[in-house]
Amino acid sequence: MVRCWKHSENRLEEARCTSTFPHKAFWVSLSASLLLVITVLGLTGHLNLSQPPSQPLQVARITFPDQTGVLVNQSVIVDQQNELVSLSVTSPTNKMSTVLFDIKHGLICxxxxxxxxxxxxxxxxxxxxxxHSLLHESQSQFQLSGNETQRQTEFLGVLAASQVDVSVLEEPLQALCQDRSVHWTTRAEPSKQRLVYFCIDICFPSNICVSVCFYYLPE
Incomplete structure (x- = not known):
């Protein structure tokens, strides 16, 4: 409320008048604030929708018969978003080896x-x-048939002179090989004079089992 004065011929007359300016300013300020809030919420929702939803890790298990017919369990972790497949292979002495397929970078570790x-x-x-059958399947259990399983053997020669600096590897490989030396390998058939040091047996839902055997090439 604002007090106003008006002049007459003989005296100043006091009159009361009401100013509407503060009232208008309040509503204009409130409308601007609401518009700002709506704009921020709209942008936030748009950014959330534009980002692809994260896909959960899929855990599977492959059961397959070994050479003697005894069933062996192999656990598999599939990360479709990062294109990673990790196989955990348990030895007869209950010790675990790991094979990581980094499909995005075309590497096996x-x-x-x-x-x-x-x-x-x-x-x-x-x-x-x-x-491929692991990366795009959603099943949690694969049972391989002993009569249909194809078995292969791959020999990999270890290039001892070409050691890799772990720090230059991608994050999944760094985490897997932390505090270990890393060496490149190449596929080659070993001669009879070369000793095969160890083998890792891995199986896939396509009824293919591969025995990967390593040996060290001469310097």
Whole structure:
């Protein structure tokens, strides 16, 4: 309320008048605040919708018969968002080796039990074909048939002179091979004079089991 004065011929007359300016300013300020809040909420919702939802990790188990017919369990973790497939292979002595397929970067990393090293190799087409069934299947249990399972053996020679700096590897490989030396490997048939040091057996839902055996190439 604002007091107003008006002049007449003989005297000043006091009159009461009401100013509407403060009232209008309040509503204009309130409307601007609401508009700002709506704009912020709209932008936040748009950003949330534009980001792809994170996909949960899928855990699967592959049961397959070994060479003697005894069933073996192999656990699998599938990260579809980062295109990673990790296989945990348990030895008869209940010690675990890990094989990581990094599909995005085209690499396989082997971390065998009882070894202070990790071993790298580049994926070939057969590797992509084998992990495809794991990457795009949503089942949690795969039962392989002993009569239909195809068994293969791959020999990988360890290039001892080409050790890899762990810090230059991608994060999944760094975490897997922390505090270990990392060496490149190449596929090659060993001669009879070369000793095979260890093997890792891995199986895929396509009824293919691969025994990957490592040996060290001469310097």
């Amino acid at each position: 082997y971390r065998p039990v009882n070894q202070d090293s990790c071993f790298l190799r580049k994926m070939d087409q057969s590797n992509y074909d084998n992990v």
